[in-house]
Amino acid sequence: MTARPRAQRLLQDSLLASAERGGARTAVIVEGEPHAYAEVLELSQRFAGAAGHAGVRRGDRVVVHAGNSLRCVASFFGTLLAGGVPVVVNPQTKAEKLGFIVDDCGAVLLVTDTRPDRALPAGAARPSLRAVIACGPTGRGTALDFDAVVGAAEPRAEPPPTIPTDLAALIYTSGSTGTPKGVMMTHQSMVFTAESIAEYLRLSSDDRILDVLPLGFDYGLYQLLMACRLGATLVLERSFAYPARVLQRVEEQEVTVFPGVPTIFATLLGLERERPLAFPSVRRVSNTAAALPPAFLPGLRRLFPNALLYSMYGLTECKRVSYLEPELLDERPLSVGKAIPGTEVFVADAAGRQVPPGEIGVLHVRGPHVMAGYWHQPDLSAEMLREGSHPGDRVLCTQDFFRMDEDGFLYFVGRSDDIIKTKGQKASPLEVENALHAIGGVREAAVAGVPDATAGEAIRAFVVLDPGAELTEQDIRRGCRLRLEDFMVPSEVVFVTELPKTETGKVRRASLDHEPV
Numbered sequence: 001m002t003a004r005p006r007a008q009r010l011l012q013d014s015l016l017a018s019a020e021r022g023g024a025r026t027a028v029i030v031e032g033e034p035h036a037y038a039e040v041l042e043l044s045q046r047f048a049g050a051a052g053h054a055g056v057r058r059g060d061r062v063v064v065h066a067g068n069s070l071r072c073v074a075s076f077f078g079t080l081l082a083g084g085v086p087v088v089v090n091p092q093t094k095a096e097k098l099g100f101i102v103d104d105c106g107a108v109l110l111v112t113d114t115r116p117d118r119a120l121p122a123g124a125a126r127p128s129l130r131a132v133i134a135c136g137p138t139g140r141g142t143a144l145d146f147d148a149v150v151g152a153a154e155p156r157a158e159p160p161p162t163i164p165t166d167l168a169a170l171i172y173t174s175g176s177t178g179t180p181k182g183v184m185m186t187h188q189s190m191v192f193t194a195e196s197i198a199e200y201l202r203l204s205s206d207d208r209i210l211d212v213l214p215l216g217f218d219y220g221l222y223q224l225l226m227a228c229r230l231g232a233t234l235v236l237e238r239s240f241a242y243p244a245r246v247l248q249r250v251e252e253q254e255v256t257v258f259p260g261v262p263t264i265f266a267t268l269l270g271l272e273r274e275r276p277l278a279f280p281s282v283r284r285v286s287n288t289a290a291a292l293p294p295a296f297l298p299g300l301r302r303l304f305p306n307a308l309l310y311s312m313y314g315l316t317e318c319k320r321v322s323y324l325e326p327e328l329l330d331e332r333p334l335s336v337g338k339a340i341p342g343t344e345v346f347v348a349d350a351a352g353r354q355v356p357p358g359e360i361g362v363l364h365v366r367g368p369h370v371m372a373g374y375w376h377q378p379d380l381s382a383e384m385l386r387e388g389s390h391p392g393d394r395v396l397c398t399q400d401f402f403r404m405d406e407d408g409f410l411y412f413v414g415r416s417d418d419i420i421k422t423k424g425q426k427a428s429p430l431e432v433e434n435a436l437h438a439i440g441g442v443r444e445a446a447v448a449g450v451p452d453a454t455a456g457e458a459i460r461a462f463v464v465l466d467p468g469a470e471l472t473e474q475d476i477r478r479g480c481r482l483r484l485e486d487f488m489v490p491s492e493v494v495f496v497t498e499l500p501k502t503e504t505g506k507v508r509r510a511s512l513d514h515e516p517v
Contacts, residue, residue, distance in 0.1 A: 012080040014228040045155035047078025054131040058083035065112040067091040083160030090216035092485040116143035164188035174428035182375030192368040194225040205231040209257040212240040254281040261289040261424030266454035269299040286310040289424035294333040343367030363402040420449035439479035441469030448512035461490035
C-alpha cells in the first residue's frame with residue numbers, strides 16, 4: 001500500500017515531506033558543503049529538543065541572530081518543530097536594536113553568531129529571555145554552546161499542536177517611527193506565498209536556488225521555504241561580498257535560479273564589462289526590492305543567456321504583490337506586472353474607491369498572503385489593514401502610489417512614507433538620524449533617499465556641525481558604521497549650514513533631496 005503524501009499546511013511540513021520523499025537528496029549546500037534533507041531534519045529536530053528543554057513552548061518567540069548557515073536553517077525549522085515562532089534577524093544588527101527586538105517580541109530564547117556578552121546591551125534585565133545559544137565563542141556568561149547543547153539533545157519527533165492560522169514567524173521591518181515593527185505572518189499565509197511564488201517562477205524539485213541574501217531578509221528566507229517545499233536544493237552563501245567566489249559556486253553547483261537585487265546585478269554587470277561572463281545553467285533570474293533599470297536588461301541577457309528575467313514588487317506585510325511575466329519584459333519594461341497567483345490588487349483613492357485606469361492612487365492588496373498585523377501595535381495595524389468590500393475581508397493598504405493601465409498592469413509611482421528602500425532592504429530615516437546625532441560634533445542631521453541606478457535609492461545625509469567642529473565625510477560614515485547595519489550607512493554626506501524646516505520647526509524631508517550638493 002502506497003503511503004499517503006504528507007499535506008504541507010505548516011511551514012515545517014515542507015522539510016518533513018521532502019525528507020520523507022528523498023532524505024538522501026541534497027537540501028542545502030552551505031558555502032560548498034552539501035547537507036541532505038535527512039541531515040537537516042535531524043539537526044532541526046535536535047534543536048527542537050534543545051529548545052523544549054530550554055523552556056520554549058507553543059507560540060514562544062525565538063530570535064535567531066545568525067548569518068546564512070546550517071545552524072541558522074536548523075534553528076529556524078527547529079523552532080517551528082518545537083511549536084515556537086522564529087524571529088530571524090540580520091546578523092549585522094547591532095546590540096541596541098537586537099535588544100529592542102528581543103524585548104519587543106518577548107523572546108524566550110536567543111540564538112546568535114555574535115559573542116553573547118556583546119550581542120545585547122550590557123546590564124539590561126530581560127525577564128522573558130530564558131537562555132542564549134551561541135553559534136560561535138560563548139564568551140563570558142552563561143550562554144550555551146550550539147554544537148554541544150543541540151548535539152546532546154534528543155530529537156523531537158512529536159509534532160506540536162500547531163494549526164495553519166497560528167503565528168509562524170515575526171519579520172521585523174523598519175518603520176517611520178524609527179523603531180522596527182514585527183510583521184505577524186501565519187503558517188497559512190507563508191505556505192500560500194511560497195507556493196504562489198514557486199508557481200509563477202515555474203520552479204521544480206530539480207532546481208538549484210542560489211541564496212546570497214540574508215535569511216533575516218524575507219526575500220532570502222523565502223528562497224529556503226520554496227526550496228524545501230519543492231524538495232529542491234538551496235545553494236546558500238554568506239553574502240555577495242566576494243562576487244568571484246559566489247560566481248564560482250554558481251558554475252560548480254550548476255545553479256538554475258538566481259534571485260537578486262539591483263545592487264547585485266550592477267556588480268555583475270561591472271564585472272562583465274571587465275571580462276566576458278556567462279552562466280548558461282541559470283534558468284530563472286528574479287529581481288525585487290527596487291526597480292530593475294531597463295538599461296540592465298541587455299547585460300543580464302548576456303550574463304544569463306538561457307534565463308527568464310522576472311521583475312517583481314512586494315512589501316514585507318504580504319511578501320509579494322506582483323510580478324511581470326518575463327515574456328513581457330521588453331514590451332512593458334517599467335511595469336511590475338500583475339497580482340501573484342491566488343491574489344487580487346486594485347488602486348484606490350483616499351476614500352477607498354477604485355480609480356480609473358491611468359489615474360494615480362494607493363495600491364491595495366487582497367489575499368491569503370496578507371499579514372495578520374503588527375506585533376502589539378493595533379493602531380499601526382489598523383492603518384495598513386482596512387475593511388474590504390467583501391464580508392469579513394481585510395485589505396492591505398500598501399501606502400504606495402501606483403497606477404494601473406487598461407490591461408491591468410501595475411506601475412509604481414512613489415512612496416507615501418519616508419522609508420528608504422536601499423540595496424534591497426528598508427532603512428528608517430529616523431534610525432539613521434539617531435545614529436548621526438550620536439556622533440560628537442553633529443548639531444543637526446537629516447537623511448533622504450535619492451534615486452540611484454544600482455541601490456534603488458541611496459541614502460544622502462545632510463549634516464549641520466557644531467561651531468568649531470571639524471568632521472569629515474569619512475568621520476561621519478565611520479560613526480554610522482559603529483551604530484548601523486552596513487546598508488543603512490549613508491553613501492553621501494552633505495555639510496550644510498541649516499536644514500530646511502517648516503514653521504513648526506520640523507524638517508521638510510521633501511526638500512532635502514533638492515538641496516545643492
